[in-house]
Amino acid sequence: MTTIAIANSKGGVGKSTLAVQIAGEKARQGRDVLVINGDRQKSSELALLNRAQSDDFPPITCVRYEHGPELLAAHRAMKGKYDDIVIDVGGRDSSAMRAALAVCDVALVPFAPGSFEVWALEEMDELLRNALSTRDPFPVYALLNLAEAKAQSADNSDALSALDEYPVYQQLPFVMVRRKPFASAxxxxxxxxxxxxxxxxxxxxxxxxxxxxxGRPAYEVADSLDPVDGGTDVA
Ligand SMILES: Nc1ncnc2c1ncn2[C@@H]1O[C@H](COP(=O)(O)OP(=O)(O)O)[C@@H](O)[C@H]1O
Ligand SMILES: [Mg+2]
Incomplete structure (x- = not known):
């Protein structure tokens, strides 16, 4: 059983989008997946309700706990019952975020190009270091999401270089581009x-x-160049 916390105190960086993508992939691989929506925003919950309207896709269970103690109790009660748990959490001082960082096996911190988004990395750095000081270590992957499609984007490289200041993050050697299919799916x-x-x-x-x-080491995963066309389109 693996618990993945998708966390960023900043909204709009793609936490819920990625929670659905990851949960969908796990379910497609035949795994029994629970999504815990720990954010006041119900995005992943509402999206998964849409999924449940059709019999064509393997089901994903979704519950919502906005408060840390409830989230912790629910995680404890349900972790033996699912193959994977994906927790979607935001909010600056959210107790749900702290709870998610207390129980996760891996944390994914999506961030987006732009100053406000990059500043949130600092806030998350503190929350992550606090969490890591009280428990077993876990990997923290920082993923540039909503990236520009241009291979040589200055905005992308500025955002990525901001990570250098925070050793808590492992930078992934690829980005996720802003693509309509991510949003619509x-x-x-x-x-x-x-x-x-x-x-x-x-x-x-x-x-x-x-x-x-x-669990594949990040350095073994190919870089951001897209084999289709070098990653230069704006699909
Ligand atoms: N890779 C992406 N490509 C296109 N749109 C995206 C991508 N990631 C997120 N979005 C869009 O950006 C907005 C914010 O994403 P969301 O997942 O709700 O962020 P958060 O949960 O962090 O607040 C949504 O409109 C979503 O559809
Ligand atoms: Mg969200």
Whole structure:
């Protein structure tokens, strides 16, 4: 059983989008997945309700606990019953975020290009270091999401270089580009592999993320160049 916390105190960086992508992929692989929505925003919960309208996709259970103690109790009670638990948490001083960081096996911190988004890395750095000071170590992967599609984007490289200041993060050697298929699939509660027609670039980026979450060392996963066309389109 693996618990993945998808956490950032900043909203709008893609936590819920990625929670749905990851949960969808795990479910597609035949795993029994629980999503805990620990955010006041109900995005992942509403998206997974849409998923549940159809029999075409393996089901994903979703519950919402906004408060840390409830989230901890629910996690303790349910961890033996699921193959994977994905926790979607935001909020600056959220007790749910602290709870998620107390129980996770791995943390994924999505962040987006832009100053406000990058500043949130500092706030998360403190929360993460606090969590790590009280428990067994766990990997913290920082993923640039909503990246520009241009291979030589200055905004992307500025955001990535901000990570250098915070050793708590392991930088992933790829990015997730802002692509409509991520947004539209996630809205339906689906991974980009589950929608038709498939967008090969979005699928390729998600595959790399899943490899890392499956425990493959990040340095073994290919870089951000897209084999389809060098990653230069704006799908
Ligand atoms: N890789 C992506 N490509 C395109 N749109 C994205 C991507 N990631 C997130 N979005 C969109 O950005 C917005 C914020 O994403 P969301 O997952 O709700 O963020 P958070 O949960 O961190 O607040 C949503 O409109 C979502 O559809
Ligand atoms: Mg959200």
């Amino acid at each position: 996630a809205g339906q509660g689906l991974s980009v592999h589950e929608v038709r027609p498939k967008n090969p670039k979005a699928c390729y980026e998600l595959d790399k993320l899943m490899q890392v979450l499956d």
